[in-house]
Amino acid sequence: MNGNLTRLRAVAFDDMEELFQWRNDEEVSLFAVGNSPLLTHVSREQVENTYETIISMNRAENGVFSILDLEGRIIGIADYRDVNSITRSAVMGITIGDKAYWGKGYGSDAIRAMVRYLFLQLNLERIQLDTWSGNVRAIRSYEKCGFEVEGRLRQNEYVEGTYYDTVVMGLLRSEWEDTIDR
Numbered sequence: 001m002n003g004n005l006t007r008l009r010a011v012a013f014d015d016m017e018e019l020f021q022w023r024n025d026e027e028v029s030l031f032a033v034g035n036s037p038l039l040t041h042v043s044r045e046q047v048e049n050t051y052e053t054i055i056s057m058n059r060a061e062n063g064v065f066s067i068l069d070l071e072g073r074i075i076g077i078a079d080y081r082d083v084n085s086i087t088r089s090a091v092m093g094i095t096i097g098d099k100a101y102w103g104k105g106y107g108s109d110a111i112r113a114m115v116r117y118l119f120l121q122l123n124l125e126r127i128q129l130d131t132w133s134g135n136v137r138a139i140r141s142y143e144k145c146g147f148e149v150e151g152r153l154r155q156n157e158y159v160e161g162t163y164y165d166t167v168v169m170g171l172l173r174s175e176w177e178d179t180i181d182r
Contacts, residue, residue, distance in 0.1 A: 001113040001114065001116065001117045002113060003109035003110060003112055003113035004109055005069065005070065005105060005106050005109040005110075006067050006068060006069060006070070006075070006106055006109045006110045006113060007067075007068045007069075007072075007113075008065040008066070008067055008068070008078060008110060008113050008117070009065060009066055009068065010063075010064075010065060010066070011064045011065060011077065012066065015066045015074050015077075018074050018097060018098070020042070021097070022077075022095065022098075025097070025099075027099065028095070028097050028099065030159065030160070031095075031137070032095040032097075061081070061082075062079070062081045062082075062083070063079060065077065065078045065114070067094070067096065067106070069101070069106065073098075074098075075096055075097065075098040075101045076094065076095050076096040076098065076101070076106070076107070076110065077094070077095050077097065078092065078093065078094040078095075078110055078111075078114050079092065080092045080093075080114065080118060080122075080127075081093075083122065087125065087126065088124045088125040088126065089124060089126040089127070089128065090118060090124055090126075090127055090128070091127075091128045091129060091130075092111075092114055092115075092118065092128070092129050093129060094107060094110055094111055094114065094129075107138075107141050108141045108144050108145055111142065111145045112145055115145065115146075115171065115176060116180075119173050125172065125173050126170060126171070127147075127170065127171045128150075128169070128170045129142060129147065129168075129169055129170075130166050130167060130169065131166075131167055131169075132157040132159060132164045132165070132167070133152070133157070133164045133165040133166075133167050134157075134162075134164045139169075143169075146171050146176055147171045148170060148171070148175075149167055149168070149169055150168050150169060150170045151168040152165040152166065152168065153165060153166035153168070
């Protein structure tokens with residue numbers, strides 16, 4: 001999956017060092033998962049075990065991809081999961097782990113590449129994602145890619161001593177087709 005700034009490929013064992021660093025970086029973890037202690041502060045062994053799980057998961061129902069810049073450097077990770085073959089829907093997520101790439105359009109570019117893949121290759125009708133309401137940069141990026149706020153789970157996240165809403169966003173294939181620059 002190629003974008004204008006990024007390329008997505010299946011996650012590889014060689015990516016584990018970066019994934020380990022990002023999972024243990026307070027700021028990256030904060031924006032990726034809020035304050036979920038189960039998803040932060042992990043050992044190398046846990047990351048490697050997660051890799052084994054990821055490899056076994058990569059099939060039509062789930063996929064995990066490394067996000068690369070055009071020079072081939074890993075800068076983040078993206079995934080899709082919970083594919084519903086009846087409603088033709090899925091949930092996706094993205095994290096730009098390399099902070100040098102924050103705020104420069106790489107996340108939006110990777111989102112567009114993943115959306116294109118999910119609509120064209122998996123023939124989905126709907127894509128959903130969510131984040132916590134304090135992650136303003138992510139919400140802006142998702143909206144820039146055509147996602148619309150569909151709902152809020154009020155005070156569903158607890159981040160650094162404050163409650164935040166979970167913001168649920170969605171994109172329909174028809175909306176995407178009306179705005180794409182394939």
